[in-house]
Every structure is written in structure tokens, then in C-alpha cells.
Amino acid sequence: MVFQVRLDNFEGPLDLLLHLIKKNKMDICSIAISKVTDEYLAAIDKMKHLNLEIAGEFLVMAATLIHMKSRMLLPEIPAADEEEDEAGDPGEDLVMRLKEYEFFKQAAETLGSCSLLGRDLFVNPVKHTENGEDDELDFSEVGLFELMKVCRELWGKCEEESCHQVEVETLSVAQRIEEICLLIALQEVLEVRQLFPDRPSQYQIIVTFLAVLELVRVRHISLVQKVQFGPIEITRLM
Amino acid sequence: MDITELTAIVEALIFSSEKPLKIAQIAELIDLPVGRTAEVVDRIRRNFEECPSHGLFLAEVADGFQFRTRPALAFWIKKLQKAKPLRLSTAALEILAIIAYRQPLTRASVEQIRGVDCGGTLKNLLEKKLIRIAGKKEGPGRPLLYATTDSFLEVFGLRNLEELPDLKQIDQLFSDK
Known part of the structure; x- marks a missing residue:
């Protein structure tokens, strides 16, 4: 028999982390990374044990924690590593996120403890729709979301148009490669510009460039530019 | 018109x-x-407040x-009503709090703060009309x-968004960063 257990305890990785910090009576700004990381990983292990699908977000956080822990083990390199500086301190970033999340968690608790309409207090359920005096439609309750919902429903009902457009390939890269090979066989050196007609189409330009690049890749030709901004010459290699 | 008559009319x-009636409308x-x-x-508000034999009170919500x-009587009303009472999950409350304080904002911003996917709950809140689509963000x-709706204010018994708890604190927390 398969049991499926769902634990609603944690809203996400930040929630779990916050719980661990609170449990160990730490301050958000000075977390004992090593301890928290171990406990965090243990919690994930426990989830695996309970056969819970671990959301990717939990793993991302685990990676962040391990990254922070490993940074702490390494000696600090004084500002030489600019890239690292630009990326920012993952610890600082995490503290910011934890603080932010903690605030909203508290705000949510405060909101939840309000006397809620429909849960703790109620109103007179008058509806002024049956008056029938004016037939004006009431648009006030319809917003963008409702419109989108209707649109999606209709969309689902639509039969999918099955048509497939086939475009005739007027010039293929393979064809162009053959042409260039012929040209280069006749002439030892060729200017790239010579490959194009006077007013080439966009398509011609793209196909020709792809053909040239392919020929360079297979080492059939090489491209040489002798002067800066000068003409690019094609030389045969084989 | 004397005050007694006026009071009766406004009360009615x-x-x-x-919907909550605004002073200007009255x-x-x-x-x-x-x-x-x-x-x-x-005067009406005080009348109801001062006399404990009333089951109602005059609430100021959504500017009306x-x-x-009274909250203490919820048990009895639920006995009368067949409809399921409003229920909001922790996730829903967190998302509502984030949107209420930071509106307007995108789903990605909400998820960035919470660290988890919010699609389902967001849709649920839209269906309950507690939040609304408030346009599109300029950018990729x-x-x-x-953003939150007037219904949000009504459900949570708030006069307006400024009444949200501790709004100043969060501003301070993030303005110096």
C-alpha cells in the first residue's frame, strides 16, 4: 500500500530556513551557517524519507547554503577577485531575503488574525439586482481576469486550424557551398564581396555567409584580411 | 428634520x-x-457600540x-448559512500581504520574496476577487x-491601504538598502 503524506508545515525554503534559525535562537544577521546548513540538509533528507517530492526551490537553497559554507572555509582573497565582488555576497543577499520574508510572514499572520468578513463577521446579503427598473448591465464585477478566463474557455473550444505552410527553398546552403567551391577552383584568391550580386537579397546574404562559414569550418578555405577594414579574401586550402 | 429622524434614515x-456606503454618498x-x-x-456608530444588546456594529471599510x-457571534451565523465560510491558507495570506504592501507587482516578484511558485494561489485569489490585474509592467x-481590490479592504475590515499594519516599518527597513 502506498501512503502519500503531505506536510504543510513549510511554505518554502525561506520558511524552513527561518524556522531553523528561530529554533536555534539565532539572529538573522549572524547565522551560524555550518549548523543551519547541516540541519537544512537533514530536513530535506527527512522529506525524501517520507517520500515527498522535493521542490526544486528547496534544492536551490541547499546549494546556496553549501556555497556559503564553502566560502567560509576558504581563506579570503583580498579584492583581487573582481568577479566575485560583482556577484555580491550570497550571505548578505540571503539575510536581506530572510528579513523581507519574515516581515511578510508576520504581516500575513496579522492579516489572518483580523476579523474577516465571511469568516468572523457577516453583512446583510442584500442584492439590488431584481429591481428591474433599468436594464443596464452591471460591468463592475467583471475585470480583466474574468475576461481572460472567458477568452481561454472559448479558445479551448476552437477547432485548431490544421494548415501547414511550406515555403520553397530557393537557395540552399549546400547549393551555395557547391557554387563557391566551383568559383574558388577557378580562381586561387577571391574577394568575399565578389560572391554577392550587385543587389543581393537578405536571403542570399544569409545563405552565402553560412556557406562561407561552413567551408572555413571544414578547412576547405581560409579567410584573410590583410589591412584593417580592407577586403576579405578567400583562399583555397585543399 | 430632527436628529432622531435623520439618524433613522441614515441607519436604514x-x-x-x-456595498459599504461612503459619507459623500449619504x-x-x-x-x-x-x-x-x-x-x-x-452617532449611529456610538449607538451600536454602547449598547451590548446589539448584534451588529457599524464598520468603516473601503472608505465607506x-x-x-459582531465577531463573537460568528458561530451562530455559520449555523444559519449553508455556504462554506471564507478560508484563506497560509500561502494565500502571505501572497496577499506581499501584494498589499508592494502593489502593483508581478508574479515573479511575489515568488522571489516567497521563494516558491505562487501560480495556483494567485489564481484562487483572483477568483475570490481579493486581488486584480492592474495592468502590465513595462519591460521584457x-x-x-x-494589486488588491476594494473587496480585499472589505474582507479585512480596512478603511484603506494606509491602515495596513506596520507599513512604516517596512519602508524604513528597505529604504536604507
């Missing part, structure tokens, strides 16, 4: 209104200045006034922006 108006209906109207409304049953992909 508020009672029979579908003033227009009874043809009195806003200041006088507010006095009458306050509405009669509501033009994602939808979300």
Missing part, C-alpha cells in the same frame, strides 16, 4: 446598501453637508460604512501586475 440607508442622498452627515454616522455582525515580456 447604510443597512440596505449592497450626504448627497439626504442633502446635507458632509460634516453634518459624518456626525450623524458617528457597513453594518456587520510585459508581465501582468497584481
Whole structure:
């Protein structure tokens, strides 16, 4: 028999982390990374044990924690590593996120403890729709979301148009490669510009460039530019 | 019109209104200045507050006034009503809090703060009309922006968004960063 257990305890990785910090009576700004990381990983292990699908977000956080822990083990390199500086301190970033999340968690608790309409207090359920005096439609309750919902429903009902457009390939890269090979066989050196007609189409330009690049890749030709901004010459290699 | 008669009229108006009634609306209906109207409304509020035998109180929500049953009586009302009472999960409350304080903002911003996917709950909140789509954000992909609705204020018994708890604290927390 398969049991499926769902634990609603944690809203996400930040929630779990916050719980661990609170449990160990730490301050958000000075977390004992090593301890928290171990406990965090243990919690994930426990989830695996309970056969819970671990959301990717939990793993991302685990990676962040391990990254922070490993940074702490390494000696600090004084500002030489600019890239690292630009990326920012993952610890600082995490503290910011934890603080932010903690605030909203508290705000949510405060909101939840309000006397809620429909849960703790109620109103007179008058509806002024049956008056029938004016037939004006009431648009006030319809917003963008409702419109989108209707649109999606209709969309689902639509039969999918099955048509497939086939475009005739007027010039293929393979064809162009053959042409260039012929040209280069006749002439030892060729200017790239010579490959194009006077007013080439966009398509011609793209196909020709792809053909040239392919020929360079297979080492059939090489491209040489002798002067800066000068003409690019094609030389045969084989 | 003497004050007793006025009080009765305003009380009846508020009672029979579908939505919370604004002072300006009442003033227009009874043809009195806003200041006088507010006095009458306050009189009604005190009448209900001071007499514990009333099951109702006058709440000021979403910039208007509405009669509501006292929170302590919820048990009895639920016995009467067959409809399921409003239930909001922790996730829903967190998302609502984030949107309420930071609106308008995108789904990605909400998820960045919470660290988890919010799609399902967001849709649920839209269906409950606690949040609304408030346009699109300028920028890549033009994602939808979300904001709270008047229903949100009504459900949570707030006069306006400024009444949200501790708004100043969060501003301070993030302004120096």
C-alpha cells in the first residue's frame, strides 16, 4: 500500500530556513551557517524519507547554503577577485531575503488574525439586482481576469486550424557551398564581396555567409584580411 | 428634520446598501453637508457600540460604512448559512500581504520574496476577487501586475491601504538598502 503524506508545515525554503534559525535562537544577521546548513540538509533528507517530492526551490537553497559554507572555509582573497565582488555576497543577499520574508510572514499572520468578513463577521446579503427598473448591465464585477478566463474557455473550444505552410527553398546552403567551391577552383584568391550580386537579397546574404562559414569550418578555405577594414579574401586550402 | 429622524434614515440607508456606503454618498442622498452627515454616522456608530444588546456594529471599510455582525457571534451565523465560510491558507495570506504592501507587482516578484511558485494561489485569489490585474509592467515580456481590490479592504475590515499594519516599518527597513 502506498501512503502519500503531505506536510504543510513549510511554505518554502525561506520558511524552513527561518524556522531553523528561530529554533536555534539565532539572529538573522549572524547565522551560524555550518549548523543551519547541516540541519537544512537533514530536513530535506527527512522529506525524501517520507517520500515527498522535493521542490526544486528547496534544492536551490541547499546549494546556496553549501556555497556559503564553502566560502567560509576558504581563506579570503583580498579584492583581487573582481568577479566575485560583482556577484555580491550570497550571505548578505540571503539575510536581506530572510528579513523581507519574515516581515511578510508576520504581516500575513496579522492579516489572518483580523476579523474577516465571511469568516468572523457577516453583512446583510442584500442584492439590488431584481429591481428591474433599468436594464443596464452591471460591468463592475467583471475585470480583466474574468475576461481572460472567458477568452481561454472559448479558445479551448476552437477547432485548431490544421494548415501547414511550406515555403520553397530557393537557395540552399549546400547549393551555395557547391557554387563557391566551383568559383574558388577557378580562381586561387577571391574577394568575399565578389560572391554577392550587385543587389543581393537578405536571403542570399544569409545563405552565402553560412556557406562561407561552413567551408572555413571544414578547412576547405581560409579567410584573410590583410589591412584593417580592407577586403576579405578567400583562399583555397585543399 | 430632527436628529432622531435623520439618524433613522441614515441607519436604514447604510443597512440596505449592497456595498459599504461612503459619507459623500449619504450626504448627497439626504442633502446635507458632509460634516453634518459624518456626525450623524458617528452617532449611529456610538449607538451600536454602547449598547451590548446589539448584534451588529457599524464598520468603516473601503472608505465607506457597513453594518456587520459582531465577531463573537460568528458561530451562530455559520449555523444559519449553508455556504462554506471564507478560508484563506497560509500561502494565500502571505501572497496577499506581499501584494498589499508592494502593489502593483508581478508574479515573479511575489515568488522571489516567497521563494516558491505562487501560480495556483494567485489564481484562487483572483477568483475570490481579493486581488486584480492592474495592468502590465513595462519591460521584457510585459508581465501582468497584481494589486488588491476594494473587496480585499472589505474582507479585512480596512478603511484603506494606509491602515495596513506596520507599513512604516517596512519602508524604513528597505529604504536604507
